[in-house]
Amino acid sequence: MLAAKQSEMTFIRGLHNLHSSDQRTVVTIGSFDGVHLGHQAILEQVKLKAKALNVPSVVMVFEPQPQEFFSGEKAPARLMRLREKVETLRELGIDQVVCLQFNSALRSLTAEEFVSRVLVNGLSTRYLIVGDDFRFGCDRSGDFAMLRKAGKHHDFEVQDTDTLEVGGQRVSSTLVRQVLNQSDFEGASLLLGRPFTIRGCVVYGQQLGKKLGFPTANVQLNRYSAPISGVFAVLVTIDSEIYQGAANVGIRPTVGGLVKPILEVHLLDFRGDLYGHRIEVEFKHKIREEKKFTTLDSLVENIRRDVNNIRTWFSQQKNIENKA
Numbered sequence: 001m002l003a004a005k006q007s008e009m010t011f012i013r014g015l016h017n018l019h020s021s022d023q024r025t026v027v028t029i030g031s032f033d034g035v036h037l038g039h040q041a042i043l044e045q046v047k048l049k050a051k052a053l054n055v056p057s058v059v060m061v062f063e064p065q066p067q068e069f070f071s072g073e074k075a076p077a078r079l080m081r082l083r084e085k086v087e088t089l090r091e092l093g094i095d096q097v098v099c100l101q102f103n104s105a106l107r108s109l110t111a112e113e114f115v116s117r118v119l120v121n122g123l124s125t126r127y128l129i130v131g132d133d134f135r136f137g138c139d140r141s142g143d144f145a146m147l148r149k150a151g152k153h154h155d156f157e158v159q160d161t162d163t164l165e166v167g168g169q170r171v172s173s174t175l176v177r178q179v180l181n182q183s184d185f186e187g188a189s190l191l192l193g194r195p196f197t198i199r200g201c202v203v204y205g206q207q208l209g210k211k212l213g214f215p216t217a218n219v220q221l222n223r224y225s226a227p228i229s230g231v232f233a234v235l236v237t238i239d240s241e242i243y244q245g246a247a248n249v250g251i252r253p254t255v256g257g258l259v260k261p262i263l264e265v266h267l268l269d270f271r272g273d274l275y276g277h278r279i280e281v282e283f284k285h286k287i288r289e290e291k292k293f294t295t296l297d298s299l300v301e302n303i304r305r306d307v308n309n310i311r312t313w314f315s316q317q318k319n320i321e322n323k324a
Helices: 037-053 066-074 082-091 110-118 144-154 173-181 185-192 296-323
Strands: 012-013 025-029 057-064 097-102 125-129 157-159 197-201 217-220 230-240 240-249 263-269 280-286
Touching: 025 037, 025 066, 037 057, 057 110, 082 097, 082 197, 110 125, 110 144, 110 197, 110 230, 125 144, 144 157, 173 185, 185 280, 217 280, 230 263, 230 296, 240 280, 240 296, 263 280
Parallel strands: 012 097, 025 057, 025 125, 057 097, 125 157
Antiparallel strands: 197 280, 217 263, 230 240, 230 280, 240 263
């Protein structure tokens, strides 16, 4: 599990907000989608080096993620949104997160310009930790060898990172997506170092669930695709209280359909108003795929069946735990 850090973390957004400082930094750069165990190993190196040098630890990320900029709707499904990523990095004890907008202007920087404007003048980098396959710059000329050469010129050191494996497989965001696509939440937990969750703020929807007898807390995912879809048994944390729930991740094809998927959660045995609350949804077990039903009556009947199946599943899990 993540260890919470009490001290404040600084969040800087935009290249224009980066200013040279006498305070040197230890930096790592990447998408850090999911902040899985491989990422956490890099972050631990960053924190240890920052502590040894008595300087801040810095993680640089991009929004949108580079793959999203280049591939749009065809980009791989995100494991987490920016806010979730920043929260997780804070919980892991990073001092500063810098988020640069990945746009045409940033994309057009040469490797040398990126080093000068971002690493040197923007972050006052003292030590840079990246993977040995890291590449950057409009001409793709920025690689590990180029960084080391630039580091000698600009007075910063560069260190590469080792690949982390779990069960003989390299831990990566791609592997996490593959495991989640199989609804293997225990496997995902091993790769992430924590359960797979989605965090977000409950927003107003059509209130259709309430009219059908199954009110839902809706969380916008703000992405073209999600790493999971279907109906799930979940645990929902609200203000430190944990509730069992039935969740649907998808585009709601029966009631008109959406362009982007949404997370809808029906909390079992809960009464109250959740609008505006931040919730954390932990996915435990997949019940079925999302389906399009011909009538609202058939939709209601299937929701009722889903809820009963989820209650049964949680009851079985409790019995297994008691026997253990």
